[in-house]
Amino acid sequence: MTDIKTYIAENQSRFLDELFGLIRIPSVSPRPENKPFMKIAAGYISELLLKAGVDHSQVYETPGNPVVYGEKITDKTKPTVLVYGHYDVMPADPLDLWTSPPFEPEIRDNRIYARGANDDKGQMFMHIKAFEYLAKSKKLNCNVKFMIEGEEEVGSAGLKDFCTKNRELLASDIIIVSDTTMATEDTPSITNGLRGICSFEVEVTGPDRDLHSGHYGGAVMNPVNALSKIIAGLTDHQQKITIPGFYDDVEIISDIEREELKKAPFHIEKFKKSIKIPDVYGETGFTVLERIGMRPALDVNGIWGGYSGEGTKTIIPSKAFAKITIRLVPDQDPDKIAALFEKHIKNTAPAGIKVDVKYLHGGKAYVSPIESKGFVSASLAYEKTFGKKPIPIRSGGSIPIISDFESILGVKSVLMGFGLESDAIHSPNENFRIEYLHKGIETITWFYHYFAGVNS
Ligand code: BES
Ligand code: ZN
Numbered sequence: 015m016t017d018i019k020t021y022i023a024e025n026q027s028r029f030l031d032e033l034f035g036l037i038r039i040p041s042v043s044p045r046p047e048n049k050p051f052m053k054i055a056a057g058y059i060s061e062l063l064l065k066a067g068v069d070h071s072q073v074y075e076t077p078g079n080p081v082v083y084g085e086k087i088t089d090k091t092k093p094t095v096l097v098y099g100h101y102d103v104m105p106a107d108p109l110d111l112w113t114s115p116p117f118e119p120e121i122r123d124n125r126i127y128a129r130g131a132n133d134d135k136g137q138m139f140m141h142i143k144a145f146e147y148l149a150k151s152k153k154l155n156c157n158v159k160f161m162i163e164g165e166e167e168v169g170s171a172g173l174k175d176f177c178t179k180n181r182e183l184l185a186s187d188i189i190i191v192s193d194t195t196m197a198t199e200d201t202p203s204i205t206n207g208l209r210g211i212c213s214f215e216v217e218v219t220g221p222d223r224d225l226h227s228g229h230y231g232g233a234v235m236n237p238v239n240a241l242s243k244i245i246a247g248l249t250d251h252q253q254k255i256t257i258p259g260f261y262d263d264v265e266i267i268s269d270i271e272r273e274e275l276k277k278a279p280f281h282i283e284k285f286k287k288s289i290k291i292p293d294v295y296g297e298t299g300f301t302v303l304e305r306i307g308m309r310p311a312l313d314v315n316g317i318w319g320g321y322s323g324e325g326t327k328t329i330i331p332s333k334a335f336a337k338i339t340i341r342l343v344p345d346q347d348p349d350k351i352a353a354l355f356e357k358h359i360k361n362t363a364p365a366g367i368k369v370d371v372k373y374l375h376g377g378k379a380y381v382s383p384i385e386s387k388g389f390v391s392a393s394l395a396y397e398k399t400f401g402k403k404p405i406p407i408r409s410g411g412s413i414p415i416i417s418d419f420e421s422i423l424g425v426k427s428v429l430m431g432f433g434l435e436s437d438a439i440h441s442p443n444e445n446f447r448i449e450y451l452h453k454g455i456e457t458i459t460w461f462y463h464y465f466a467g468v469n470s
Contacts, residue, residue, distance in 0.1 A: 018459045021147045022452050029451075030126075032062060033139045034119045036101070037128045043079060043102035043168045052164045055101045056080040059142075059162050066142050067149030068160065078172030079164030083183070086149060087157045093465060094157040096186035096425065097145075098415070099138025099193065100166035103130040104440045111442035125445040132446040133439035137192035137432060138162060140451060144458035153459075155466035159186060163415070166193070169213070169375025170415040177415075177422045186425055188388040190461065191416070192454060194431025195439075197407050201279050202400040204392050205429035207307060207408035208416060210342030210379035212352050215372040216241065216359060218334045224320075225330040235366030237334035238319045244369070245336060247362050248312055252298040255312050255340070257358040260351065265344040267308050275303050278407060288436065307408030311341045341410060348376025377414020380427070388428040388465065395460035396430075399453055430454075430461065 016024070041055035042048040056073045063071040063084035071084030079102065087094075106116035106129045114120040119128035126136065141160070148154040161184065163173040177184060194205040220237040221230070250256050280303055286294065296305040305311070319334030321327035340355065342348060352373040363369040382389060384406050396404040409429075416427050432454035438444050 016151075018144075018147055018456050021151070022143075022455055025143075026448075026452070029139075029143055030121075030448075033126070033136060033451075034128075036062070036135050036139065037119045037126075037130050038117055040106075040117045041102050041130075041164060042105050043165055044105055049079075052079040052102065056082045056162075056164060059101055060084065062139075062142050063160055066146035068145075068158075071160075074176060076165075076172030076176050078168075081164070081173055081176045082160065082162040084160040085158065086145075086154065088154055089157070092156055093188070093467075094159060094186040095462065095465065096159045096161060096184060096189045097141045098189050098191045098419070098427070099141060099160075099162045100134045100164065101130075101138065101162055102164040102167050103133065103135070104167050106442075108442060113443055116442075116444075121448070124449065125447050126451075127443055127445045129444055131444055132433045132437045133444065134166065134193045136446040136451060137454065140192055140432065140454035141190070141458055143455045144462070147455070147459055148462060154462065156462050158462075159184065166413065166415065169377065170418070171375065173415055174418050174422070177418065181423060184423055186423070188465065189416075189419055189423075189425050189427040190388075190392075190430055190458070191413065191427050192430050192432060192458070193413055194409050194411065194429045195433040195435055195437070196431060197405060198279050199434055199436075200402075202396045202402055202404040203407045204384075204389065204396065204404050205409045205431055206382045206384050206389070206406040207344070208380045208429070209307075209310075209410055209412050210344075210346060210348055210377050210417070211412040211414060212340045212342065212348045212355065212376040213374040214338045214340075214352070214355065215374060216244070216336045216338060217370045217372070218244075218319075218363075219332065219368045219370070220334075220366070221330065221332055224332050227328045227330050230330055234330055235364055236330045237367050238331055240364050240367045240369075241317070241319065241334040241336055243364055244359060244362055245314055245317075245338075248358075253296050254298075255310060257351075257354050259354050260310070263345040263347065263350075264310065265308075267304065271308075272304065275301070275307070275408075278303060278405060306410035308343060310343055310346065311410075312338065313341075314338050341412065342379055344379045344381050346379065348378060352376055375414070377412055378417035380413070380416045380420070381408075382426055382428065386426060386428075388426060391464035392428045392430050392457075392461055394464045395457045398460045399457045428461075430457065432457070 068084035320331035
């Protein structure tokens with residue numbers, strides 16, 4: 015059997031065909047109308063696993079979207095690796111900003127452009143292909159289990175339930191995940207921290223119908239004005255979150271960690287240019303990388319209400335809405351923060367309106383040790399393919415189920431991501447470089463090699 019590089023070269027067009035087949039299934043988890051596609055995507059992955067060489071695979075129903083499971087047990091005395099990934103994707107809107115349609119993958123400049131090309135269909139697919147190579151070439155020296163879910167982008171409730179009910183089935187020594195980003199294109203890195211998250215929808219109700227703002231303006235509280243005031247009050251002039259008790263459990267960043275972080279490659283001018291902003295912004299007293307990786311943040315993801323069509327319509331709207339997420343750091347508990355948030359919103363809401371807060375889902379932050387066998391094996395694997403020792407990075411993103419894996423299954427995860435910030439995940443024109451798809455497959459095969467204890 016050939017080596018991994020040759021295997022990839024010989025099979026690259028088949029790999030792309032298979033990945034494109036998955037990408038074409040619009041498995042958008044936040045959209046109820048896309049529900050039928052979740053099962054189709056799960057079935058497609060189960061087939062891919064079987065073709066790649068698992069002993070058996072099954073699609074498990076959950077109260078939410080199905081979970082795909084597959085395993086190959088080579089020898090019970092050998093270590094077991096559990097692979098986690100997700101087949102659900104974010105909505106593709108705004109559609110008119112895509113150069114090519116989001117669910118019709120297209121290759122331009124050696125990148126695959128499509129929703130899910132990176133997050134996480136492309137990255138998850140690398141694991142199936144790395145496994146395929148090892149299984150077909152009889153080089154697999156670990157037991158492998160796959161667990162691919164369809165609700166990561168909406169809080170992973172179904173998978174949490176699945177893990178709780180299937181602890182034995184999922185028993186493993188390490189969980190490996192590719193759903194994160196590297197520091198820069200020539201700085202290989204392994205994510206050793208993720209932020210937690212709380213997601214909310216806030217609904218403000220005023221009068222029982224839209225009112226003429228001439229008749230009533232100045233005498234009735236306007237729900238859009240009220241919501242704007244509430245949101246404006248959630249952070250102060252130093253960009254600190256004003257919710258009482260919010261910072262009580264926030265992990266304090268040690269001087270050593272701050273010094274370490276300063277060594278990470280980061281160029282403020284490049285950063286601003288990459289997203290075309292005139293300046294950076296954030297909590298006073300912290301650097302950009304600290305703000306992203308180690309401090310909490312509150313963001314309004316969407317806000318609507320009243321008239322936003324052409325021209326003007328002089329009304330006081332009956333309702334206003336906002337979707338808000340709060341990124342959390344280690345030691346903050348999402349449920350506790352959600353309760354504080356709700357209480358604070360109610361306390362600060364102006365008179366004359368009613369406010370409802372819906373807590374959609376939450377997940378804890380995650381920090382992984384960098385001395386563990388899993389992390390060290392991943393580090394050796396990156397060094398082998400990228401020719402450079404990877405640096406540990408704390409990411410600002412969230413994969414809420416990762417901390418649950420630790421509490422429910424008692425197993426740590428290694429976050430071996432191969433994305434880049436320019437891959438534009440969650441944005442129009444999401445893309446994934448084919449070179450990194452291949453590098454990822456290669457690195458994962460080396461991970462198995464080192465994890466099984468062969469140190470050559
Ligand atoms: N792949 C991301 C997580 C990620 C993004 C990690 C960037 C590192 C850097 C994942 O699919 C994601 O988007 N998660 C959501 C979770 C939320 C909707 C509960 C997130 O972070 O917004
Ligand atoms: Zn995502």
